[in-house]
Amino acid sequence: MQLGIIGLGRMGGNIARRLMLNGHTTVVYDRNEAFVKGLSEEGATGVADLKALVAGLQKPRAVWVMLPAGDPTENTINELSDLLDHGDVIIDGGNTNYKDDVRRAKALSEKGLHYVDVGTSGGVWGLERGYCMMIGGDAATVQRLDPIFASLAPGLGSIPRTKDRSAAADPRAEHGYIHAGPAGSGHFVKMIHNGIEYGMMQAFAEGFDILKTKNSENLAEDQRFDLNVADIAEVWRRGSVVSSWLLDLTADALATDPKLEGYSGSVADSGEGRWTIEAAMEQAVPVPVLSTSLFARFRSRQQSTYGDKMLSAMRFGFGGHVETSKK
Amino acid sequence: MQLGIIGLGRMGGNIARRLMLNGHTTVVYDRNEAFVKGLSEEGATGVADLKALVAGLQKPRAVWVMLPAGDPTENTINELSDLLDHGDVIIDGGNTNYKDDVRRAKALSEKGLHYVDVGTSGGVWGLERGYCMMIGGDAATVQRLDPIFASLAPGLGSIPRTKDRSAAADPRAEHGYIHAGPAGSGHFVKMIHNGIEYGMMQAFAEGFDILKTKNSENLAEDQRFDLNVADIAEVWRRGSVVSSWLLDLTADALATDPKLEGYSGSVADSGEGRWTIEAAMEQAVPVPVLSTSLFARFRSRQQSTYGDKMLSAMRFGFGGHVETSKK
């Protein structure tokens, strides 16, 4: 089928490519003309503005917005909503806060427009492997877009099937996409996915930190092991309980740079990690691991904190203790 | 080759079976005669005591002890050390604290005996999939036992190979076992593996808790989503960043019991989780996620804590606040 795509960065561009590989046609726009030109050469219909994009699509239109969450997405959807007609659908495939989805879906529905939010996982690997998608919106619209989702998803592939999965269960899940519920639920599920991801990453990070420092000079010599972290990551990929895609990536990284000297260790976080904590607080769910993982990232970006200095100041106050040096 | 095996529970019995399937011969003992009888019928040489086990093995002998860590393992190894001869090797495949390995290896070496510690992951799946093994001990002894380890390990299988892995790297890691270093290092690496496992499990647990309670009556009606957690686990197995063996198991469990009503949520912990925190403290490594995951298990086994009561008491003291009910 035909899809309009706005935003041709790494994610949007590859989504267009994977769709075209699967026989769909795309009308594409990006404010960066070079991106439009590049995809046009790969078979897309490139356009110069939103108006042209809308004009290039047959009704009922479907437009996939793949832009940074917040103002860029919001403004584009607002502009689109004035150009589209009754029955058209706007798909937000970015990392939008699900509360914005709920609000938008309601506002757009008053104009007769449909709104679908798609949480999309897969990163730079999606073009090749397919995208894991969590979709929110009304059932009929999600169904209408099924050819798009089916093509973007990884499909059954070679992954072993879950035992005891009911024959009555939604078959889409096994193909790598689900209709999670009404508008907002797609991004909600993706948000929690990212929250979990933070926790898993931090678990690996802490564990490998212990492995690496087991050879530290601070330990007595007979307490040290000089462990090969690249081999450890590799062996854990083979039959251990922690085998996972994140471990595969870790093994990749350690194979070429076991000391990870190419990284400073300043770790960014995106909105989903924070929103996950907010959701947990709204629901009174204890999430000490997800929150601690987020805070480890905050901490990683600072040389020292005001809080740490206050600890030193208190220690000096009650005991005259002077600071140790950074090791 | 020939291997003596002591302890024929779920792990030890399956290790014997996998070895026999691969053409090795085993001499087996368990204090439970039925276990010995059962394996004898599958081709093993069953014996009635340690003395007979030692007598049934050719020098240099290799005896794999697969017993609960602590006294059962310690006592058995002590007894064995009096029966074995110079050049024989004792393998501890259980969940021993690595500090005990270091101590034992030293003591046994004074008697001319070798000691190898094997951290073994794979659980009930090992017979079929193979065991992921982290091995500590002197290189020559580990090399001598290679036919055993090669047969127990999963092998290359269908798992994609790590890109950029050096041709010079130890090929054993890709086959699912490593020689981690001197005695103790095998169990040390396995210990950290389990510590990481706790963290990953807790990350999933917290995330799914938010998903499940998003339909709670405590939320305003327009804030709720009635999410299908079985489908969510399934879809995440397909191309998402959190895909992992633990997620596969989660999908299995949710496919038949999405409310997890078959579980009370009282979660045990084994020594490795605690020892991981001890190691982190010895090395001054911050491990807030691994420790928090352990503490969540402690908490899961209590209806209420003395500490919680103290919070209530303080709140009553400064504000006259009375307790809320358990929801």
Added chain:
Amino acid sequence: MQLGIIGLGRMGGNIARRLMLNGHTTVVYDRNEAFVKGLSEEGATGVADLKALVAGLQKPRAVWVMLPAGDPTENTINELSDLLDHGDVIIDGGNTNYKDDVRRAKALSEKGLHYVDVGTSGGVWGLERGYCMMIGGDAATVQRLDPIFASLAPGLGSIPRTKDRSAAADPRAEHGYIHAGPAGSGHFVKMIHNGIEYGMMQAFAEGFDILKTKNSENLAEDQRFDLNVADIAEVWRRGSVVSSWLLDLTADALATDPKLEGYSGSVADSGEGRWTIEAAMEQAVPVPVLSTSLFARFRSRQQSTYGDKMLSAMRFGFGGHVETSKK
């Protein structure tokens, strides 16, 4: 001076009393007529509705709203804003989210009304000891209300003065109240105060839990101490680093009920704890202790969590482990 007070619960009623004890006059309202009647008998001018309250005050009026945060406060302030005149001031002494203060102050200022937010600590002890107050609003208005704040505050009392405190520093802080900054800043500082309080309480709770369970039957007999927690709390009040008001309250509680059998341990939380974490996330400040303290309260209110059940399910999946019992 003269003050209108709306909301005569434990806090509002005692604020009126402390003001009258210090020679101020109050015009008071509560939807509960008994509260109004009671305070009238103590010297206040009781009124039957907001209109009468406004009519009973001289311009420029000052009205202190002491109601639950959220709708009760919001609705009352909205109603008041229609009754008051240019130059009057509304004081919100409750536990309002500071973002609501910022919004309200702006809206009220467009009507020529002043808005002051007062974070008030002191609980049931305030009548006797005075209230510690953190005040937000424009400087002139805060100054105009100084007689009120000075009377409500504890004053210098017998608390030793901070050494090296600059003579140029604002003298109000030493008397137990500060002008923190513009509208919202009072409640912001009080919010952080409560966040810290959660952390301190949890620190005591965890420590006393270890003391109490040091006599547990799960420990080997020669590892146990039968400690007197009431005596421990008492002795720590005398020269130790953890001496604090919270410890005083703990000592009070333990003096009569050392096993804390009067409490179930189901611990409520109020908005401030959650908002503190939100603020930390907005500012990218790592707050693992404050968040963990909040989550311990969430956990205290549940018998078991869905997350814990999931841990059990995963353990069963990979190892066939069956659950331990709740102890």
Added chain:
Amino acid sequence: MQLGIIGLGRMGGNIARRLMLNGHTTVVYDRNEAFVKGLSEEGATGVADLKALVAGLQKPRAVWVMLPAGDPTENTINELSDLLDHGDVIIDGGNTNYKDDVRRAKALSEKGLHYVDVGTSGGVWGLERGYCMMIGGDAATVQRLDPIFASLAPGLGSIPRTKDRSAAADPRAEHGYIHAGPAGSGHFVKMIHNGIEYGMMQAFAEGFDILKTKNSENLAEDQRFDLNVADIAEVWRRGSVVSSWLLDLTADALATDPKLEGYSGSVADSGEGRWTIEAAMEQAVPVPVLSTSLFARFRSRQQSTYGDKMLSAMRFGFGGHVETSKK
């Protein structure tokens, strides 16, 4: 009465001074001759070695060892145990691990010597205010030493008495010292005290960090407050729930250096914090706040961790994300 004191550093020297001020006599030794000379000039009997110290004391002797925990204390006690006679008592006033106390008390008792462990809080303030002491040992010996403890303790002072404290309760607690139980229990209680202290300090540190960064340039201008942290610490000392000695010290520090520019924020930890976590693990007590506080100190001493670099490496692997800069 008469007391031998070994170790005349800040703590040991002031203990000697406070005892002499209260009419006791002391025989003192330190390997630093200047310390011995200094105290001799203040009235103590200085000696040149342990032998002379023992010779200078009347039977039954009492010797207070005030040295760093570990080898210095262990070696000194071993040496003393050969010099002392049946019925003499060794007091360890340092920061010894309580498990060492249990072991030592047993060994010394076989020689007819008594052993008393004293957890001592009060830091540099003890000379003036008195020391809060938690004492382990057999009751008769602790009773025999009561004149020493009574003189070192703060006494009732001006601290308000706990309401409802039973008349039958041990009066020593109100004077600032307790007999906690058998040998080891004194240091056990002190250990938990320090664990709690870490948690309280971290709670303050995190809270003030949010206050301080509320004026950060990363926030939108209308979201900022420029708060006076010195005034906030001061006002909280006056009637708020977080009033405490640690807050007093914080107020002291902030009064002269509100930006805490004199500190780098590299925070040491001593054994007690770590041993508290070990005890919690032995007793299966969840202590997420105490552990997290310890780990924050570990983290404070590093510019970046291997774990953080691994997070960056994983992020790069799955999404091509490049690191942010340290802010």
